[in-house]
Amino acid sequence: MVKFYRHKILLSFLLIFSLGLYGQGIKYSGLVLDEETKEALAFVNLISVDGHYGTTSDIDGKFSLVLPSKIDSIRVSYLGYETRYVLTRNLKGPKTIYLKFRKYDLAEYEVFPGTNPAHRIISNAVRNRNLNDPEKLASFSYTSYDKMVITIDTTSLVVDSLALENDSVKGLKDFFKSKDIFLMETVVEKKFLAPDKSNERVIATKVSGLKDPMIIYLVSQMQPSSFYDEIIQIANKNYINPISRGSLNKYYFQLEDTLYSRQKDTVYTISFKPNLNTNFDGMQGILHISTNKWAIVSVKAKPAKEDAGISVQIQQKYELIDEEHWFPVQLNTNIIFGALSVGSGGQRSRLLGIGKSYIKDIELNPELLKRAFSHIAIELDPNAAYRKDEQWEDFRTNRLSSRDKETYQFMDSIGKEEKFDKKLKDLETILTGKIGIGYIDLLLNRFTGFNSFEGFWFGIGAQTNSRFSEKFALGGYYAYSLRDTQSKLGFKSTVLLYKPTEIKAHISVISDNIESGNVNFFKDGNSLFDPLAFQKYFINRMNYTVREEVGLSGRMFKYLQVYGGLNLENINYIGNYLFDNFNYDQPLDEFQTAEIQFRFRIAFKEKYFNNGRMLISMGSKYPILWFNYSQGFSDVFGGDFDFKKMDFQLRKSFYTKYLGETSIDLKAGLFLGDVPYAKLYSAGGTYRPFTICAPGSYGTMRPNEFLSDTYVSLFLSHNFGSLLFKGEKFKPEFELMTNIGFGWLKNPEYHQNVDFKTMEKGYYESGLMINNLLKLQLFSVGVGAMYRYGFYTYDDFNDNIAYKLTISLPIKMNVGEASE
Numbered sequence: 001m002v003k004f005y006r007h008k009i010l011l012s013f014l015l016i017f018s019l020g021l022y023g024q025g026i027k028y029s030g031l032v033l034d035e036e037t038k039e040a041l042a043f044v045n046l047i048s049v050d051g052h053y054g055t056t057s058d059i060d061g062k063f064s065l066v067l068p069s070k071i072d073s074i075r076v077s078y079l080g081y082e083t084r085y086v087l088t089r090n091l092k093g094p095k096t097i098y099l100k101f102r103k104y105d106l107a108e109y110e111v112f113p114g115t116n117p118a119h120r121i122i123s124n125a126v127r128n129r130n131l132n133d134p135e136k137l138a139s140f141s142y143t144s145y146d147k148m149v150i151t152i153d154t155t156s157l158v159v160d161s162l163a164l165e166n167d168s169v170k171g172l173k174d175f176f177k178s179k180d181i182f183l184m185e186t187v188v189e190k191k192f193l194a195p196d197k198s199n200e201r202v203i204a205t206k207v208s209g210l211k212d213p214m215i216i217y218l219v220s221q222m223q224p225s226s227f228y229d230e231i232i233q234i235a236n237k238n239y240i241n242p243i244s245r246g247s248l249n250k251y252y253f254q255l256e257d258t259l260y261s262r263q264k265d266t267v268y269t270i271s272f273k274p275n276l277n278t279n280f281d282g283m284q285g286i287l288h289i290s291t292n293k294w295a296i297v298s299v300k301a302k303p304a305k306e307d308a309g310i311s312v313q314i315q316q317k318y319e320l321i322d323e324e325h326w327f328p329v330q331l332n333t334n335i336i337f338g339a340l341s342v343g344s345g346g347q348r349s350r351l352l353g354i355g356k357s358y359i360k361d362i363e364l365n366p367e368l369l370k371r372a373f374s375h376i377a378i379e380l381d382p383n384a385a386y387r388k389d390e391q392w393e394d395f396r397t398n399r400l401s402s403r404d405k406e407t408y409q410f411m412d413s414i415g416k417e418e419k420f421d422k423k424l425k426d427l428e429t430i431l432t433g434k435i436g437i438g439y440i441d442l443l444l445n446r447f448t449g450f451n452s453f454e455g456f457w458f459g460i461g462a463q464t465n466s467r468f469s470e471k472f473a474l475g476g477y478y479a480y481s482l483r484d485t486q487s488k489l490g491f492k493s494t495v496l497l498y499k500p501t502e503i504k505a506h507i508s509v510i511s512d513n514i515e516s517g518n519v520n521f522f523k524d525g526n527s528l529f530d531p532l533a534f535q536k537y538f539i540n541r542m543n544y545t546v547r548e549e550v551g552l553s554g555r556m557f558k559y560l561q562v563y564g565g566l567n568l569e570n571i572n573y574i575g576n577y578l579f580d581n582f583n584y585d586q587p588l589d590e591f592q593t594a595e596i597q598f599r600f601r602i603a604f605k606e607k608y609f610n611n612g613r614m615l616i617s618m619g620s621k622y623p624i625l626w627f628n629y630s631q632g633f634s635d636v637f638g639g640d641f642d643f644k645k646m647d648f649q650l651r652k653s654f655y656t657k658y659l660g661e662t663s664i665d666l667k668a669g670l671f672l673g674d675v676p677y678a679k680l681y682s683a684g685g686t687y688r689p690f691t692i693c694a695p696g697s698y699g700t701m702r703p704n705e706f707l708s709d710t711y712v713s714l715f716l717s718h719n720f721g722s723l724l725f726k727g728e729k730f731k732p733e734f735e736l737m738t739n740i741g742f743g744w745l746k747n748p749e750y751h752q753n754v755d756f757k758t759m760e761k762g763y764y765e766s767g768l769m770i771n772n773l774l775k776l777q778l779f780s781v782g783v784g785a786m787y788r789y790g791f792y793t794y795d796d797f798n799d800n801i802a803y804k805l806t807i808s809l810p811i812k813m814n815v816g817e818a819s820e
Helices: 004-022 117-127 168-178 215-219 388-393 402-418 420-431 531-538
Strands: 026-032 047-048 053-057 062-067 075-079 084-087 095-099 139-152 180-191 197-207 229-233 237-240 249-258 265-274 283-290 295-303 311-323 325-344 347-364 376-380 434-437 440-443 448-451 454-466 472-482 486-498 503-515 542-557 559-571 590-603 609-610 615-617 624-632 643-656 660-671 691-692 711-717 731-744 761-774 782-787 800-808
Touching: 047 062, 047 249, 053 249, 084 095, 095 311, 117 249, 117 265, 168 402, 180 388, 180 402, 197 388, 249 531, 249 660, 448 531, 486 542, 531 691, 731 782, 761 800
Parallel strands: 026 095, 197 376, 376 609, 691 800
Antiparallel strands: 026 062, 047 053, 047 075, 075 084, 139 180, 139 347, 180 197, 229 237, 249 265, 265 283, 283 295, 295 311, 311 325, 325 347, 434 440, 440 454, 448 454, 454 472, 472 486, 486 503, 503 542, 542 559, 559 590, 590 624, 609 615, 624 643, 643 660, 660 711, 711 731, 731 761, 761 782, 782 800
């Protein structure tokens, strides 16, 4: 180790001495491109033949290098490409250097006698990770200019004189010769305050063919802003960082090159990929690590396992700011949309996304106030989409090319003609369960549905939208169910009283079938695509209910959402059920309740995207808590019962390195007082011999098999992802599930003409789901089974087992938490 540092000091001395002898030297600049695709190559090493001088190309492939006049050639090297030696006399003036691609065999491993020299460098980088992580600073701020282009890979299109679709292929090549499909530019001002307060304000946005900036949210989360977290999230998927604890046992590192820079430090080029015979969510790529604080200078990484849907490659470049801290200054995101292609017949090409971010005006540790931050993580300046051309010239790092201008001109004309903005708003409303038509939104979840009690039902529902009024909303619905031949309808009105804290007044009246024994939590809406909504298909006991409700809702302390109201219900039992607690002249088959309700939802540190029309949840890394309190009164507004009811729910998902994702769903309820079946708790059984898997329910329990006035339920699942099965194309995901429940009922004899059990002995079931067996365009399908065991086991083995069909979405949809 002493010899190593002596050697470094000597090299630094020689470097300074030689630069003094030769003055400032000769400056060379240019561009490094892929010889075939003409793609700019980032982080290419350009080193003098004596090894004492060098640089790397930036994210755009540009380089600038100062050399003493005696140096006559440089070595240009890049992992996966053939090394070139270029004479300096051929670099006079800005020059382009082309590198030829060579296939990089991931199975190739170099065996070192003794210790792998890359391990010492990686170990130092891991030890100094917190020192170099930008988000460990007290605060920072910057402005970024982001540019995203979507095009196609025309090199994969071959013009064949015998091909019938030859004209269409030539047409595609001609079209993309001068323009792209899509171009978006955004300018963002970001502020960060430790440990986790952040705000991104989009001050300018320009999208080809569109004026609406909603698309920003869809591409804003593709890559992290730094490469120092234990878990790197790319396109909503988790990967183990090679610069993390324990990575030396999981990754193979190889020292590829060494660069001695003018800043008196050494930069090591290290390739990385998962070790042979390992199976985890890892990445592969190239790291450049400086001996100055052992910080990342640049990184190029992509998932080690190719995804047939969306494949993302990230690139990041860091610079030492104010000689104090390394900070990202350039980010690249390259996306291959594997499921989307353009062309005809056998001549098809995949869509490519090319994103670039340039970070400037970086300020380290500025004075920032906590009160300047809220639950809004990304927000739009009202004038963001209306910036003038001269303002854009100041924002842009490079001027628009003729190709960019042609893309804007062509797509803007097409977008206006085809009404792209309207279609994007339609997509937004569909994701939130609505279709906008003028001043109203049609409610998709009111068009049709199915449950075991009503059978199929059909109807219509609508509400006014922000075009009608920013502060007032009016809505209603009508439906008719086929099995019980029952009409139902509802009406609701909402008034926004105070926008900063989202205080709203509500009034509603419904006449509808309501599930017996269910619990509704505040802001627990499931989107159209959420598997948690599958439970409603199994409902087999409902009561016709007339409900009148008034209330107020709002936000307190940023992360606490509150509702308080008065609820009046008239409940008619369908069937032979009777309630008799011996306080009435005869058993009841109809009753009324009058109750006050308070509902709370706490999502600590939950962040939102505000697009000017609605809030979209970006999630929280902390557990989400719900709590309800209700109190019923007799002889008030016609109520028949005095009671108190408390309900609790907790949800949390977390990812563990090398193990996968664990999900916890804990529910509990307590009822004080004697009331009929409809107000108590059914456990949530969703059994059929073979049916769809409904998370958050008991898969082997029959619907309404149990009844409780006090209960606790725990739903546990652990998804190993593809960790247990190593395949190139076929990647099933194994998920373990265990569900446990306890329930008690004080006076079961009060409930007549209905079959049920009590759950005080404990209900247990476990199972295995094999997800992702079949990948479709929008979701994937799998199979599995749940087994029932413990005190409530049936004698016949087949009655204890339920076979399941699983449906999984490629990304998690948070739009179900959107609020207008």
